Amino acid sequence: MRSRIGIRAVLAVGAATALTIGVMAVIVICAHQAELIAELRRSTTQLAETIRSSTHYDMLENRRESLHRQIVAVSAQPGIEKVRVFNKDGRIMFSSDGTEIGRSVDTRAEACFGCHATGQPLTRLSMAARSRIYRASDGHRVLGTIAPIHNEPGCSASACHAHAPGQRVLGVLDVNVSLATVDREIADSRRRMVLLAGCAIAAGSGMLLWLTRSLVLQPVRALADGTRRVADGDLTTTVPVTRDDELGDLATTFNEMTRRLRDAQTQLVQADRLASVGRLAAGVAHEINNPLTGVLTYASFLLKRAEPGSATRDDLEVIVRETTRCREIVKNLLDYARPTPPHRAPVDLREVVGRSASLVANQFTQRRVRLEVDAPVDLPQVSADPNQIEQVIVNLLVNAADAIGAEGGTVRVRARPGPDGFVELAVEDTGHGISPDDLPHVFEPFFTTKGSHGTGLGLAVTWGIVEGHGGTIGVESEAGAGTRFTVRLPVMTTTDVPVGGRDATAA
16 A cells, blocks of 8 residues: 555654654653652651751660650651661661561661671761662662761760770661652653653644645645646646745746647647648649649630630639649648758848848738838848748738738838847737637648638748748737737857858758
């Protein structure tokens, strides 16, 4: 089963969060436990010192009964396990547990090991060395703290129980406090910490899941859906750009990609159609051209012999006119079937525009069309075949005049240096424009908006010539507001200079 990236991200981050919170929880619990134990050590040490101070005179005056009553009274307090007094030989002299009195313990026992670890009893113990933690017979932990009972001049000089002046420590006071309450608090803290950690992990994972879904998964899912639609052939697919981040840039790039794919598909379809037309033209031209030429020759011969004004002459004129039109169609088809490679040379586009304008000047005058030419003197030369470029310009000018119609108007030709090493030539008219439905098809063979007056091959030929020069042609139009065709041709470079009468680009 395929795993989703969002779930994997949540699980990975959740595991990292759980590990981090778990480590922090262990650190906090250990610190809390150490703090409780340290505080209890201080309290127990203080209690031991208090007991030793309160029993000082009873020990000094050897009042055993009073000393025993105080030890029993203190041990009756909640949490205190037992209170004992050891002499220097490890014998229990006093204890809250009467059964232990008089018993001797090994100096390696937990109560004596702190002083006798080195083999000789110590006279001074650090605060930490005075305490130890052990387990009682029923399993609960106990904190034991000893308070050394030092020799004093009163003890060494007393007649009742004199000790030698050189004896530094007479014994120890051992106070044992139960850690059951502390352990319960630590266990409660551990449970609370685990519960809080679980809640934090769940809340963090939920928040991460929501953020991942809204910030990552939904945009990625939209991109994936768009990619599948494009893979299925729908190149009109666009992804809404609602973010100003990397995913928004990705959506913008995706939309730009689909736009370029649409353009490429259009060019491929156009190329395929042109190839089909070329193959068709090769067969049609060979089959029709010769008999068509014979019909035109004989019809023209008969037209010269026909009487002016006769019905026969009118019929022959129709035959000659329509046969000439058919021959023009065949000629255009042959241009597709056997396209002539451009013979490139440095071309002054301004000069070519001037020649083209002079060719259509009479036609424009008859149709009341005004021609405006704007081409600067310092226009860069282009690498092109001047005859083919002239054919392109004349074709665009004739189409512009046809679009204006009998009501008259204006055709503007403007040449300007363009970006990326190209020269732009724009032909704009004030005619009736092209409908949005027809605009994508204007460069297709046999598509025309002129009805029976057009062959539908003029713009297709123009597109082929411009593409053969490494340029581009585009059209912009608005119904009722005119049309503008823009041709972009590459600027002449040093590598385009003909060498030995040949085109350097073709060499």
